[in-house]
Amino acid sequence: MSGLSGVSRMAPKKRSPRPSRPAPVLEISGLRTAINAPPMDLSLQPGTTLTLFGNQSAALSRLLDVLAGFLPHLGGTIMVGGENVTTRAPADRRIRIVSPRDPLFPHLDLCNNIAFSLRANGQSRTDARAAAGRMISLMGLDGIASLRPAELSAEQSLRVRLARAFVTSPDLLLLDDPLHTLDPQAARRISILLGTLSRALSLSVIHAVSRREDALRSGGEIAIFHDSMLLQCADAARLYDRPACVEVATLFGETNTLTGQVLDIGDDVARIHLACGGIVDAMASEELTEGQECLVCVRPDRISPFFGAQGLGLDEDGDSPVRGILTDSTHLGDHIRMRIRCAEGTEIELRRPPLQAQKIPASGTAVQLAWPAAHATAFPPGPGMY
Known part of the structure; x- marks a missing residue:
């Protein structure tokens, strides 16, 4: 009898499947926001921040309003969480925007301003105020919940508008250059707060900025625009060392x-x-x-x-x-x-x-x-x- 007759052959090891990359929370394909602008493609992974920086703040604001559904697009598709929301109403896109065009209600105090969105979606007054109270603590607004917007500083007002957006748990948060009205110290505090909260809540953010230092603080990818034209999207190191064109080199570097x-x-x-x-x-x-x-x-x-x-x-x-x-x-x-x-x-x-x-x-x-x-x-x- 052969000495090998009782030895069973080992089955080859199966390779573990590679973890699949999560689907983008936002995927823009062939989107045009202006007549003279070529179509653009962009995507955003869950829990990350994409910063928009360009020579025209108005063009970036228009892009955010198109994504949020407040302005019409001129072609292309907008996918959020794998669903086509291109033709949906703003309330049905799971997107919230913080912009100068969306101010606080002057007749409501801080707490009720934050709770307003939840009340509009049918939540009871008790549940909405409880959720607003949690956001007040999270945003460092304890002790001033009864103040009206006119009594708030610029930084406090921004924290309230951020809380009003966060409280609805959106899939995607759009920020339209909210730091440009703040002094440098307040801008740094809000940048740190946004980074902490986006990581803690796995929130996906698109942040349009008008100052290069605000773009650099984001730590993620930066999309560079000339008017409504997307020139390059990459991290800061690549934008500095390998700009795609002269405009990127001069505008960002x-x-x-x-x-x-x-x-x-x-x-x-x-x-x-x-x-x-x-x-x-x-x-x-x-x-x-x-x-x-x-x-x-x-x-x-x-x-x-x-x-x-x-x-x-x-x-x-x-x-x-x-x-x-x-x-x-x-x-x-x-x-x-x-x-x-x-x-x-x-x-x-x-x-x-x-x-x-x-x-x-x-x-x-x-x-x-x-x-x-x-x-x-x-x-x-x-x-x-x-």
């Missing part, structure tokens, strides 16, 4: 934009002769070709200055650096801003940490500028932009 001509391209790096003088390297966008005019986008904090005896001189290929004169420098607390003027008039802004720039040369000092290729991006010039 506050970049220097320098004109030049592409000498050659190799391994996705373009070698460029700048109009202001000097030959530099930059990451080449997909549309860029050799011999083409271009725009080089480089952020002020990615540029290194070399003053006087620190000059770069000529490199081994005989390429010359960007040269200029320091025109002014300003200490702004967390960084020092310097302005450099090139011979033909181009101005370049750079920013250095104070510890690395304690001894700032005097205005009029010659300077040479450099940056790694990975910290700049070259694009074809946009039609009619520059």
Whole structure:
């Protein structure tokens, strides 16, 4: 008898199925909100925040009103929780919006303002006030439940409007730049509160903002708009380091934009002769070709200055650096801003940490500028932009 006759073969292990990604709480397909705007696609996962930032606050407000159902769309579909709500009335979309166009009721006190939505949906007065009381505690409004809107500060008023939206447990909360009327300290407090509550309640949020610092505080993906056109949607690091176009680089990254001509391209790096003088390297966008005019986008904090005896001189290929004169420098607390003027008039802004720039040369000092290729991006010039 074979010694293997009594040994049973082990069945192959079955691979555990990969966890499926949750369905988006919001999915926009081919949505158009303005006649001259191309269709846009966006999606939002449950429990996350998407921040909208652009050059026109009115265009972002219109997008939120279209999503909420208060304004008509010009094409496309809006899916919420897997259901098509494109043609539904606002009350049937499971979406709540906090905007300047939805103020508090001046004749109701704080508690009744919060309870109003629940009462309108048929809840009893007792249950609605109990739910409002829980939201008052959650939003840090204890002790002022009997105050009327006219007696509230701007921050307190916003907390009440947020509570009025939260109390209905919506699938999606839309915020139309509620922080822009607050002082910086209050804006930071509300940002922290929103982050804490959205995580605790697994709430999905779309937050339109007019200030870049408010977009950065969100911590999630940021959708960049030019008027009603969606340019790019990504996290802040990618928007800074790999902008999709010149408009994203200038609008979000506050970049220097320098004109030049592409000498050659190799391994996705373009070698460029700048109009202001000097030959530099930059990451080449997909549309860029050799011999083409271009725009080089480089952020002020990615540029290194070399003053006087620190000059770069000529490199081994005989390429010359960007040269200029320091025109002014300003200490702004967390960084020092310097302005450099090139011979033909181009101005370049750079920013250095104070510890690395304690001894700032005097205005009029010659300077040479450099940056790694990975910290700049070259694009074809946009039609009619520059």
